[in-house]
Each structure stands twice: as structure tokens, then as C-alpha cells.
Amino acid sequence: MISIKALAESPGLTSIPPTYTFTRSPNDEPVSDDPEDSIPIIDFSLLTSGTPDQRSKSIHQLGKACQDWGFFMVINHGVPESLMKAMSDACGEFFNLTEEEKREYGGKHVLDSIRCGTSFNASVDKVLFWRDFLKIFVHPQFHSPSKPAAFREILLEYSKRSRELAMELLKGISMSLGLGDTYIQNALNLELGLQLLAANLYPPCPEPELAMGMPPHSDHGLLTLLIQNGISGLQVQHQSKWVNVNSIPNAFVVNVGDHMEITSNGKYKSVVHRALVNEKATRISIATVIGPPLDTVVGPAPKLVHRETNAPAYTGIKYKEYMQLQQSNQLDGKSCLDHVRILPA
Ligand SMILES: O=C(O)CCC(=O)C(=O)O
Numbered sequence: 434m435i436s437i438k439a440l441a442e443s444p445g446l447t448s449i450p451p452t453y454t455f456t457r458s459p460n461d462e463p464v465s466d467d468p469e470d471s472i473p474i475i476d477f478s479l480l481t482s483g484t485p486d487q488r489s490k491s492i493h494q495l496g497k498a499c500q501d502w503g504f505f506m507v508i509n510h511g512v513p514e515s516l517m518k519a520m521s522d523a524c525g526e527f528f529n530l531t532e533e534e535k536r537e538y539g540g541k542h543v544l545d546s547i548r549c550g551t552s553f554n555a556s557v558d559k560v561l562f563w564r565d566f567l568k569i570f571v572h573p574q575f576h577s578p579s580k581p582a583a584f585r586e587i588l589l590e591y592s593k594r595s596r597e598l599a600m601e602l603l604k605g606i607s608m609s610l611g612l613g614d615t616y617i618q619n620a621l622n623l624e625l626g627l628q629l630l631a632a633n634l635y636p637p638c639p640e641p642e643l644a645m646g647m648p649p650h651s652d653h654g655l656l657t658l659l660i661q662n663g664i665s666g667l668q669v670q671h672q673s674k675w676v677n678v679n680s681i682p683n684a685f686v687v688n689v690g691d692h693m694e695i696t697s698n699g700k701y702k703s704v705v706h707r708a709l710v711n712e713k714a715t716r717i718s719i720a721t722v723i724g725p726p727l728d729t730v731v732g733p734a735p736k737l738v739h740r741e742t743n744a745p746a747y748t749g750i751k752y753k754e755y756m757q758l759q760q761s762n763q764l765d766g767k768s769c770l771d772h773v774r775i776l777p778a
């Protein structure tokens with residue numbers, strides 16, 4: 434399968450091949466034009482080193498962001514800007530390797546530690562997406578492609594720093610659920626949890642309104658931390674509208690994943706989002722997914738369910754089985770989560 438990078442660079446390309454034409458559903462939500470519609474901002478420095486009052490306000494804001502939006506931006510997070518830029522550049526260089534060099538990691542299983550390809554799952558996608566990807570398991574065992582030369586070192590440091598940030602956010606989220614700061618960490622054994630880095634490349638597209646970078650979907654895992662190379666394209670579904678995420682430079686865009694929705698028994702919802710493409714600039718986004726160990730069965734936190742007043746709304750499922758389920762179907766909104774939802778009697 435040809436990479437989207439190779440296709441986009443074909444000389445004289447003025448239209449997209451029909452297999453890339455994404456049919457938007459007739460009841461697709463409109464894009465919000467309200468400048469007030471913007472995902473909440475969390476000041477990480479207040480969450481971790483503010484006064485007790487500032488900390489408790491931040492925890493409240495974090496909980497509210499998870500409940501109302503499922504998405505928020507994190508500023509003053511302490512991850513060096515130079516490291517974020519280096520990671521984004523290194524991913525760009527990976528995609529610049531020859532098709533031959535990248536083939537070493539291509540077309541493999543969802544649980545393989547390094548995997549690159551195009552679209553989402555080109556063997557089941559009816560329409561192909563204008564996107565190449567590189568996915569790497571960086572925790573509990575660290576993996577890295579051996580090329581480009583500096584990749585490994587940058588990835589190691591970036592993975593470590595983004596993990597620390599995620600763990601602090603999870604403490605705050607755990608508190609916001611009234612569970613105590615280490616409850617989620619302990620209940621889901623995050624010490625040995627999966628961390629997946631997924632880099633996305635969206636080259637310029639001659640007919641951006643006809644193509645789709647990534648279709649509407651929610652993410653597996655507890656939290657996703659996203660950085661971008663300054664080019665926008667991400668949209669989040671909110672109150673029946675698509676809201677553009679115009680990220681503050683160097684902020685992390687964080688979202689609630691399906692396994693946080695399950696753990697919180699539906700209090701915090703994973704939110705559907707999509708990535709559009711544009712005609713002019715190459716966009717790179719790098720998602721870091723934080724999840725439990727692959728063999729952990731994730732169900733609602735026992736402390737959050739109550740037989741009569743708050744019955745479990747999801748059946749427990751092994752994290753890796755959930756990932757396999759998502760990978761074997763077309764990426765389609767929250768259809769994967771629907772498989773484990775218990776409908777009220
Ligand atoms: O490129 C983006 O902004 C979104 C990527 C994404 O949703 C994902 O990797 O799951």
C-alpha cells in the first residue's frame with residue numbers, strides 16, 4: 434500500500450484518487466463559529482505546586498473539563514519546548530525515510546511494538562484516510578525504531594516526561610472523582626501500564642474538503658496527550674457541533690479515553706474527535722496514549738458503582754481485547770465502546 438506521503442508527492446497531483454473520497458454523513462454536525470467555544474485550559478503549575486486552595490480549584494476545573502468537554506489544554510506543564518519540537522522533528526524525519534526503510538515496520542499486528550502504515554487499518558477501511566502513522570509501545574518496555582539516528586534518545590526522554598505529566602493529571606482526575614489521588618494508578622496497576630506513542634503525518638492534500646485525515650473516533654486508553662507542529666486540523670465534538678482546537682503553542686491537548694469512561698462508570702466521557710487535512714502545510718501530530726497493562730480487565734471502579742443508585746454501565750474487558758476489537762473494525766465514532774456498554778434494563 435502506497436504511503437500518503439508518496440501519493441501526496443506524486444508530480445502534478447491535482448485531485449485525490451476516489452478511494453480517498455470521504456462521504457460526510459448528511460447529518461454531520463456543523464462547525465461551531467462561536468469564538469467562545471473553546472476547550473478548557475488547565476494550568477498544570479497550579480495543580481501541582483499551587484497553594485492548597487489553588488490545587489483544589491485546579492482539581493475541580495480538571496473534573497469539570499473531563500465532564501463537560503472530555504478535552505482540555507494543559508499549559509505550564511514543565512515539558513521543555515525544545516523536547517517537544519525535537520520529538521515532532523524526529524517523527525517528521527522518520528516519515529522522510531525511504532519507503533523501503535519504513536517497510537521494515539509496516540503492515541503488522543496491532544499488538545506489535547513498532548508499526549507504521551497508512552490510513553487506519555487499510556485492510557478494512559472502505560475509504561482510505563489522508564494519513565500515515567507510526568505507533569510505538571514505549572512502556573512498560575521501551576521500543577524504538579533504529580532510524581533516524583537521534584530518534585531513540587529523543588523518544589526515550591519525551592516518553593518519560595510525557596508519562597510524568599500524565600501520571601500527575603491522573604492523580605488530579607482520580608481526586609476529582611472523589612477517589613483519592615492514587616486510586617486509579619493502583620486499581621489499574623499503571624506502574625506496568627501501556628504507553629503508546631502514535632505519530633500522525635498529514636501531508637498537503639489537493640482536495641482537502643473531500644478527504645479525511647482521521648475520521649470521527651474516540652481513543653482507547655485512559656488519557657491521550659497530544660502535541661502538534663503548529664498546524665491545526667483537530668476538531669472535537671461538543672454539544673452537537675464540531676469545535677476547532679486552536680492549540681496554544683507548546684500546550685498539550687489532553688483527552689479522556691474510552692477506558693477512563695469505563696473506569697468512571699460514564700461520569701467522564703471519551704469524546705469523538707477527527708482530524709481534517711489542508712492544501713498547504715504538512716501537519717504532524719503526536720498522540721501519547723496512557724493505559725493499563727494489556728492483560729488488565731477494565732471495568733467501572735468498584736468505588737463508583739452502587740447496585741441501586743449507580744449500576745455498572747460497562748462490562749469488564751481486557752485492554753488488549755479492546756484494542757484488537759477497535760483495530761478489526763472500521764473506526765467509527767464510539768462504536769467500540771458500545772460493545773461493552775450495558776444498556777439499562
Ligand atoms: O491528529 C490529530 O489531531 C488527532 C489524532 C488522533 O486523534 C489520534 O491519533 O488518535
Ligand SMILES: [Fe+2]
Pocket residue numbers: 650651652706
Ligand atoms: Fe484520537
